[in-house]
Amino acid sequence: MQTENADNSSSSKPRDYLNTTIFPILTPAINQMLRTAKVTEKRKRFNPLDFLAGYLYRNNPRHLDREGVTLEDIPFVQEEWKINPRPPLPLSATLTELEAVIIIQSHARGFLVRCRPEVQQFRQWQRGLWKERQAVSTIQTHWRKTLSRRQNNT
Template sequence: MSVITRVPEPNLWELICKEYEYQRAPITNDDETQSVHTDYQDYDPSKHNPVFYGKMHERVVTDIDDIVDVDVTISHPSCAGFAFTDKPPCKSSPIPPPLPSPNTCPPKEYLECYIFPVLLPALADMLKQAKIEKCFERKRTKFNALDFITECLYRNNRSKPDRENVQLLDIPFVNLWLKDHPRPPLPLSLLWTEEEAGLIIQSHWRGYKVRCDPKIQELRQWQREWREENRGYDKKVNEFWEEKMPHDQSSDNVATNNNPQPIIDSVPSAELNTPLQTDNNSENQQ
């Protein structure tokens, strides 16, 4: 009897990560980290004996009592039944070969020595960020891979250490490009998170259900009619007072006649400059 099997579709994310892992250099680990029995623990006086501090130890199971053969003049009694060894020294990493000259090397070596060591980590970070933004699950997202790689390469330039905190919009050539080629704003469906979109949709749905209530509909109808009746109320009041009390020039003339301004006669300047004569001066003249 034949059996029909279904082969699952390959995951794009797993294929890209697997291909990237093949291209990476193998990671060299120490011998003690490769061992299954190696377990690193922080020293705690309440749990560990000071004799075991800084030593690699393993318990040796025997058929006889371990305390019997312990010589306290040579070793500590707590070391009975344990085998100790020192931590092996770390292996020194081999010296990498010198890089070829960028001016004389062939294109393949130039890519492998100068381009890929900088570009591949940026691509790996881009794939991780794309997974966080759920680009492999949705058709449309706000994540722009080219913008992310541009910002990552600009900030991680080894010859420019002062660019670590530079954002995408602060890059000079990005500003020049956006001035000539402005981008349309992103829709809210891409800017909102799932939690924010859920709250907004729920609030609109609750408002719709409330407005469907007959009592609420009656109240809204009364408010609509009241607004239509009172529309232009200030204009109606002004027209009413203009009809009852017309504003013309005669009223202005009456107001000016009731409050006359004081009249001041002009005095010649020669009379103002002449000194005043007192009574003593008039008697002397006589």
């Protein structure tokens, strides 16, 4: 019986600590995080840990002077990012949905245009012209080298 009471009293202390200290601070932070995640654009990456770190840092009751601080301004975050810099976000996480639609549509339209026979014929003509110019350039370069060798030998 005494061991059960000892176990209950020792387990009630952490529970009391959580209920009186941690949950009153963490619960509003998690609620705000969920609200923010819900309204964040679906293509954007929402990092809940970043949000919670910033929220808890700004809303620390012991430090009331941190009102407009962003995650990048937090000293321990700056130190961590000096040691372990973050990779840049992929393009899909930085574009709005409209920007992504425009890029996809422009690539699709370009593909459809390049499939047209008259465009294919024009592109083949351009490739031939480019090869011809490259051949002329190569011959001219070789001829200049040959002439310069001949002049140096005489």
